[in-house]
Amino acid sequence: MENKKIKHSALHEKVGISPPEIISSNAVNQVQKFRKTQPSSQELIAGILLGNISALSRAITLVESTNANHLAKANEVINACLPHANKSVRIGITGVPGVGKSTFIEAFGKYLTGLGKKVAVLAVDPSSTISHGSILGDKTRMEELVKDENAYIRPSASGETLGGVARKTRETITLCEAAGFDTILIETVGVGQSETAVHSMVDFFLLLKIPGAGDELQGIKRGIMEMADAIVINKADGDNVKKANLAKVEFNRALHLFPAKKSGWTPTTSTCSAITHEGIPEVWGSIKKFIKLTKENNYFFEKRKEQNQYWMLETINEQLKTNFYNHPEIKKLLESTKKAVQNDEISPFAAAQLLLEKYFKK
Structure with a gap:
């Protein structure tokens, strides 16, 4: 019998020489040992x-x-770390996605480190409700600031917390302050109610806007506007300068419609460009004036006391919720109770009351 020749595809690859191992197994073992x-x-x-x-x-x-x-x-x-904390200025920065928060924070952060400040950026990245994953790409977008030895960037996944504020951001602030960082920048996701949570852990709340978005009047949301200590219209460069100045005038008019703040501070409006860095020094100038005023009238310290109390109560609420859902008997009853509610066999309120009574009788 004649041996049939094996036909190979034109795309067939011949067996070559295996490349040498470029990763030292010894180095891998050392890294793994360190991590463990x-x-x-x-x-x-x-x-x-x-x-x-x-x-x-x-x-x-x-x-x-x-x-x-x-x-x-x-x-x-x-x-x-607590005795070594509380010596920083905490600044919350919010704005809709696309407003340029990361670019602004990098420009602002570089300006502050240039003044000799030590800056910690706590960037909250939104988690997917489907896969529960996060990109955590803030370090990539702040490529200059991340290389600055006087800056520290910590992206955190928002998880399941309301509005997208990282569950332990408040504790992270304490750790960063103890490590010597005197300026803490907290970036919100920019959606939902994360602004409310961030406002309850910062000294100064900065709202970023973009010119020409059509929201100068109808998009002025009372809640977020009342929380803002400053409104900064970003991307005020090139053809946007005229639009940015117009937006500044409109927002400035709107701010006068709101009641005076307890802090005694009158919110400011300004324009800036995170690309050209124009207007960045003025933003820091406003923050310094705010801190000086509120420390002199004692509002700064009273607000921090209120925030500490607020986060104690929030922690209690969170722990009670965690304990409830992790209780063995509740875990068993929850699925069957859910089905009963879905089938209209029991009202949602009666079902909730039943589960709570079961939990407190444990």
């Missing part, structure tokens, strides 16, 4: 107080963890 090693609370605390970024990042990861075993350790670190 969990530093003690005291090691993390000491590292944070020395300004060690690695210790700060690991502590934030610990604080953000949903693992119940990490809670005690995280609380120990936070409590030890």
